[in-house]
Amino acid sequence: MAYWLMKSEPDVFSFDDLVAKNKRGEVEQWHGVRNYTARNNMVAMQLGDLAFFYHSNIGKEIVGIMKVVALAHPDTTAEPNENGKIIWQCVDVEAVRPLPKPVTLATVKATPELAELELVKYSRLSVSKVSPAEWDLICKMGGL
DNA sequence: GCCAACGTTGGC
DNA sequence: GCCAACGTTGGC
Numbered sequence: 001m002a003y004w005l006m007k008s009e010p011d012v013f014s015f016d017d018l019v020a021k022n023k024r025g026e027v028e029q030w031h032g033v034r035n036y037t038a039r040n041n042m043v044a045m046q047l048g049d050l051a052f053f054y055h056s057n058i059g060k061e062i063v064g065i066m067k068v069v070a071l072a073h074p075d076t077t078a079e080p081n082e083n084g085k086i087i088w089q090c091v092d093v094e095a096v097r098p099l100p101k102p103v104t105l106a107t108v109k110a111t112p113e114l115a116e117l118e119l120v121k122y123s124r125l126s127v128s129k130v131s132p133a134e135w136d137l138i139c140k141m142g143g144l
Numbered sequence: 145g146c147c148a149a150c151g152t153t154g155g156c
Numbered sequence: 157g158c159c160a161a162c163g164t165t166g167g168c
Contacts, residue, residue, distance in 0.1 A: 007154090035153095035163080056154065105155080124153050124162065 003130040004041065004051035005062070005119055006030060006093075015053045015064040019095045027069055027092040030127075031077045034088060038127035042091050043072045051093065052130065052138065054119065061102040062138060066093045099142030113137055 008014070018028050033039055045051075045068045053064040070092035078088035108114045114137065118128035130138070 009154095037163095060155075122162090123155070123160095126153085 002044070002046065002049045003132060003135040004045065004049060005054055005117075005128050005130050006051050006066075007054045007056045007126045009057045010055040010059055011057075014055065015066075015095065015098060018053065018064075018066065018093070019098075022095050027094050029075070029092050030090045031075045033075070033090065033126060034078075035126065037122075037125055039072075039089055041127040041129065042089055045072065045091050047071065050096065050135070052135075053095075056126075059102070060105040062099060062104075062108075062142065063102045064098040065096040065139075067096050068092070069094045097144075099139075099144065101141070101143040103138055103141050107141065108138075111137075111141070 013028075021028055030042065033042065047068055047070075049068040051066050051068065052062045053066055054062050068091050072089040072091050074086040075088040075090045076086070078086045080086050105119070108117060109120060114120065114134060117130065117134055118125060122128060
């Protein structure tokens with residue numbers, strides 16, 4: 001099983017929005033990714049993989065954990081290319097639990113063990129990898 | 145295939 | 157609102 005981190009601007013779609021959606025019996029299709037590296041990460045995801053939910057721009061903190069409930073499939077919000085194919089993909093996700101204490105970007109940056117975290121190293125990447133050690137530490141910092 | 149120009153993301 | 161980082165586009 002692998003670990004990931006996915007970003008969303010909370011005024012567009014927040015962790016609470018995901019929880020509310022799940023309560024209505026719906027899963028979230030992580031649509032809108034238009035970057036090859038981010039897409040490739042989603043294609044590499046397996047069922048049951050876990051991901052942190054990060055609030056970008058507003059909050060700038062890791063607020064919760066979600067899990068992958070469907071493998072990558074075409075993103076129906078994307079325009080087909082000239083061959084009629086949709087090249088962008090998304091996975092479906094479901095909330096697992098919020099972090100009791102959200103971990104802010106400032107805290108991540110102030111933690112030497114997290115210097116290699118892709119969230120910090122590749123700040124523009126919206127879907128990034130997290131190592132098992134980084135995952136455990138962030139969970140601990142988040143009060144789990 | 146190189147590179148300049150331009151667009152986007154996201155932190156500050 | 158600015159800027160750094162980086163991806164994309166298009167001319168050559």
